[in-house]
Amino acid sequence: MATFKALTWDHPRGYIALAAAAKLEDVIAKGLRIEWEKQPLEGFESHPIADLCDRYDLVVIDHPHVGEAVAGDCLQSLESVFGDDAVRVLGADSIGPSLSSYHYAGRHWALPLDAATQVTALRTDLLDEPAPPTWDAVLDLSRRTGKVALSLAGPHAALSFLSIAAAYGEPPAEVDPDKLVSTEIGQQVYELMAELAACGPLSVRAKNPIGILGHMAEDNDVALCPLVYGYVNYSAPKQGRKVTFANAPRRTPGGRPGSTLGGTGIGISRRCQVTPDLKDHLLWLMSRKTQSGFIPDHEGQPSRRDAWHDAGVNARWGDFYKNTAETLEAAYVRPRHNGYIAFQSKASALLRDAFETRANAAGVLGKLQDLYQQSRRPGAER
Numbered sequence: 001m002a003t004f005k006a007l008t009w010d011h012p013r014g015y016i017a018l019a020a021a022a023k024l025e026d027v028i029a030k031g032l033r034i035e036w037e038k039q040p041l042e043g044f045e046s047h048p049i050a051d052l053c054d055r056y057d058l059v060v061i062d063h064p065h066v067g068e069a070v071a072g073d074c075l076q077s078l079e080s081v082f083g084d085d086a087v088r089v090l091g092a093d094s095i096g097p098s099l100s101s102y103h104y105a106g107r108h109w110a111l112p113l114d115a116a117t118q119v120t121a122l123r124t125d126l127l128d129e130p131a132p133p134t135w136d137a138v139l140d141l142s143r144r145t146g147k148v149a150l151s152l153a154g155p156h157a158a159l160s161f162l163s164i165a166a167a168y169g170e171p172p173a174e175v176d177p178d179k180l181v182s183t184e185i186g187q188q189v190y191e192l193m194a195e196l197a198a199c200g201p202l203s204v205r206a207k208n209p210i211g212i213l214g215h216m217a218e219d220n221d222v223a224l225c226p227l228v229y230g231y232v233n234y235s236a237p238k239q240g241r242k243v244t245f246a247n248a249p250r251r252t253p254g255g256r257p258g259s260t261l262g263g264t265g266i267g268i269s270r271r272c273q274v275t276p277d278l279k280d281h282l283l284w285l286m287s288r289k290t291q292s293g294f295i296p297d298h299e300g301q302p303s304r305r306d307a308w309h310d311a312g313v314n315a316r317w318g319d320f321y322k323n324t325a326e327t328l329e330a331a332y333v334r335p336r337h338n339g340y341i342a343f344q345s346k347a348s349a350l351l352r353d354a355f356e357t358r359a360n361a362a363g364v365l366g367k368l369q370d371l372y373q374q375s376r377r378p379g380a381e382r
Helices: 012-022 024-029 042-045 049-055 063-072 078-082 084-093 135-145 156-167 183-199 209-218 276-286 288-299 311-318 320-329 340-355 362-377
Strands: 002-010 032-039 058-061 113-114 117-124 226-229 242-248 264-269
Touching: 002 012, 002 049, 002 276, 012 032, 012 276, 012 288, 024 032, 032 156, 049 063, 049 264, 049 320, 063 340, 078 084, 078 276, 084 135, 084 276, 113 276, 113 320, 117 156, 117 209, 117 320, 135 183, 135 226, 156 226, 156 340, 183 340, 183 362, 209 226, 242 320, 264 276, 276 288, 288 311, 288 320, 311 320, 340 362
Parallel strands: 002 032, 002 058
Antiparallel strands: 058 264, 113 264, 117 226, 117 242
C-alpha cells in the first residue's frame, strides 16, 4: 500500500472533503492511503513552506507562498506531474485567477482545490437595507450604526488595504512591481480604513475571518464586515444565525469589486513519489462531478467555475456562490516573490498600530513602501 502524508488547514472547509475522499472504498481498494493532518489557519498563512514540504508529500498552500517555494525548490510543478495539456484544461475550468495565481517562474505549483476571496458578509436580520455597494455607503452605514467591522487580525489589515486600493483603481504593485501604491490612492485608502477601524466594534478586532464570521453568527454587535474571506459554511449553518454574503464594495457603482484572492491549492512536495493512482485521485478532486457534488456536499468550497454557477449547489448554500462570483472573477492577485509573506505580516502590524494611534497617513505610507522594498531585496529577512 502506498502511503502519503498530507497537511491541510484546520477548518471544515479545508479538511472534511479531503479526509472523506481519502476514505472512499475505491481509493482504499487501489491501495492508496492518504493521511490528512491539520494545522491552524495562522500556520497555513505563515508557516515556512520548505519546512512543511520536508515532512509531507502533499501540502495545502496559499498562492503567495509560491515564490518562497520556488526559491527553496521544495515543490514539483504541475506540468512535470500531469503534463501541459492537463494544466491548460484546469486553467480553463477554474474560476477567476484560481489556477493562474499558482503560476510563477514559468510553471504552476499547486492544484486549485478551493476558491475564495474577500467579499461582504452581513446579517440581513440586523439591517433594513441591502449590502452597501460602494465604500462611501459602507462608511455611511458605519457612522449610522457602529456595527461595521474591518478584518484586521493577522495578515488581514494589509490584505484589506490591498483590496481597497484595487477597488480605487490601483491594484498594488501591478503597474510597477517596485511601487506598492501611489501616495494619492494610499492616503485615501488609509484614511477610509482608519475611520472604519475607529468606529468598529472592539469585540472582533483581534479575530481572524473565521472568528469574525463565527461571532456574527452568534452575536448582534456586528451587522456587516465589508471585506472578509468568504466561508460558505456560514451561509447555511448547522447552528447560529445565517450570514449572508455579497460582492465586495466598489469605489463607484459599476466599478471593480476590490478584493484580494485567497483560496487554497494542493502542492506536491519534492519528497513525494507520485504514483499513477495518486495522480488519478488528485485529478478526480478537480473534476466537474467532484467539484459540483462531493466537495460542496462535504463542506468544501469548489474552484471550478461551473460549480460556482450550479443551481443545485447554490440552492443548498444560500446562493453564496452566485452572489459573490463576480468578485472572485475580478480578484486581485498578490505579489508572490520570496519575501512577500513576511512583508504581509509586518505591514499588517504597522497598519494596526497606526489605526490605534491615528498616525499620519504620509508617514505610514512611507513605512509601508520601505517594508515592501525590503521584501524584494535578495537575502531580505523572511
